[in-house]
Amino acid sequence: MKPNEKTIFLGPLTLFDYLLQMEAFHGSRSPGMLIGGFMVDLALRKLGPTPHLNMVTETVVCLPDAVQLLTPCTMGNGFLQVLDWGKFALTAYDRVNLAGARVGLNLEVLQGYPVIGSWFFRAEPAPPKPPFEDFCAEVLAAGQALFRFRSVQLRKALKPSERVPTGRCSRCGEFYPLRLGAVCPSCQGKAYFE
Amino acid sequence: MKPNEKTIFLGPLTLFDYLLQMEAFHGSRSPGMLIGGFMVDLALRKLGPTPHLNMVTETVVCLPDAVQLLTPCTMGNGFLQVLDWGKFALTAYDRVNLAGARVGLNLEVLQGYPVIGSWFFRAEPAPPKPPFEDFCAEVLAAGQALFRFRSVQLRKALKPSERVPTGRCSRCGEFYPLRLGAVCPSCQGKAYFE
Numbered sequence: 506m507k508p509n510e511k512t513i514f515l516g517p518l519t520l521f522d523y524l525l526q527m528e529a530f531h532g533s534r535s536p537g538m539l540i541g542g543f544m545v546d547l548a549l550r551k552l553g554p555t556p557h558l559n560m561v562t563e564t565v566v567c568l569p570d571a572v573q574l575l576t577p578c579t580m581g582n583g584f585l586q587v588l589d590w591g592k593f594a595l596t597a598y599d600r601v602n603l604a605g606a607r608v609g610l611n612l613e614v615l616q617g618y619p620v621i622g623s624w625f626f627r628a629e630p631a632p633p634k635p636p637f638e639d640f641c642a643e644v645l646a647a648g649q650a651l652f653r654f655r656s657v658q659l660r661k662a663l664k665p666s667e668r669v670p671t672g673r674c675s676r677c678g679e680f681y682p683l684r685l686g687a688v689c690p691s692c693q694g695k696a697y698f699e
Numbered sequence: 700m701k702p703n704e705k706t707i708f709l710g711p712l713t714l715f716d717y718l719l720q721m722e723a724f725h726g727s728r729s730p731g732m733l734i735g736g737f738m739v740d741l742a743l744r745k746l747g748p749t750p751h752l753n754m755v756t757e758t759v760v761c762l763p764d765a766v767q768l769l770t771p772c773t774m775g776n777g778f779l780q781v782l783d784w785g786k787f788a789l790t791a792y793d794r795v796n797l798a799g800a801r802v803g804l805n806l807e808v809l810q811g812y813p814v815i816g817s818w819f820f821r822a823e824p825a826p827p828k829p830p831f832e833d834f835c836a837e838v839l840a841a842g843q844a845l846f847r848f849r850s851v852q853l854r855k856a857l858k859p860s861e862r863v864p865t866g867r868c869s870r871c872g873e874f875y876p877l878r879l880g881a882v883c884p885s886c887q888g889k890a891y892f893e
């Protein structure tokens with residue numbers, strides 16, 4: 506794969522730089538981040554340039570980090586929405602005209618790429634983890650055939666735009682969005698701590 | 700603030716570097732990111748060193764990006780959990796012994812810091828946005844008094860550790876976690892696109 510690392514671009518980064526940033530940000534080289542980078546790139550190219558880019562991922566795993574490395578959309582700036590659906594798919598869309606490009610895996614071709622297939626279908630019992638280079642080789646060999654793309658039209662922009670009235674929780678004294686109930690979510694019993 | 704920018708550390712970064720990375724990653728200098736950086740730093744120092752760091756933010760706004768810049772915990776690697784509670788608070792915890800340090804704002808002192816107070820309490824109608832330097836000046840003047848800290852014990856680690864069985868959705872043909880229902884969330888009517 507080495508000869509390609511500095512000539513293949515994923516969004517604004519060379520594959521070489523993406524691999525470095527993946528380790529620095531995500532903490533490891535992972536198949537999900539590698540494939541996710543190509544998915545983000547394909548979605549961006551299919552959508553075309555827009556100053557109003559938003560992204561949606563349909564899983565919390567890996568894909569949010571691929572988006573955050575390759576686009577201006579982050580969790581904390583609101584331009585990335587993360588749905589906890591466990592689906593390995595993502596959409597790039599224009600939040601003004603709501604035109605979107607959704608990319609997922611093309612499951613029909615995975616039989617030809619056993620390393621990717623074993624990862625995606627979660628073979629049980631889990632086989633020994635193949636070297637990361639084996640994923641890279643299959644991903645580069647598969648190219649765009651690895652993905653399913655469709656144009657979509659969003660029902661609405663997923664980033665909330667209205668101001669949310671907040672107020673003091675009568676139980677804990679902290680501020681929270683009043684629409685969430687008479688007391689804050691933590692005091693409603695959802696607290697994750699004692 | 701300039702004299703302090705290279706001597707104050709937020710987690711592993713100088714304030715100077717944090718401000719640069721804030722603009723590059725988050726897209727702008729924001730009060731939430733500035734204050735969030737100090738909150739992350741305080742939580743990390745109160746928790747102490749651990750190889751098992753996990754983080755929780757209680758809002759989707761700003762704080763997830765402060766965590767992702769200053770810790771190894773990201774959305775996509777699973778060590779950051781984001782609760783959509785609209786509460787400006789976060790917790791650093793050890794996922795093995797479940798000891799945590801939760802940090803929020805100390806609302807009692809905000810009357811002494813009108814720029815921060817106006818931002819946090821969302822004065823209506825919204826006043827002209829003060830220069831970012833005014834936020835910095837108040838945050839540095841307030842110091843640790845700006846925050847409320849408590850030690851907490853988590854009920855359980857928030858990162859799921861078990862493998863989730865997945866299978867093909869009988870409607871769209873894509874893979875999803877079978878525990879979510881007879882068809883995938885999108886086919887259950889939650890799709891965000893036409």
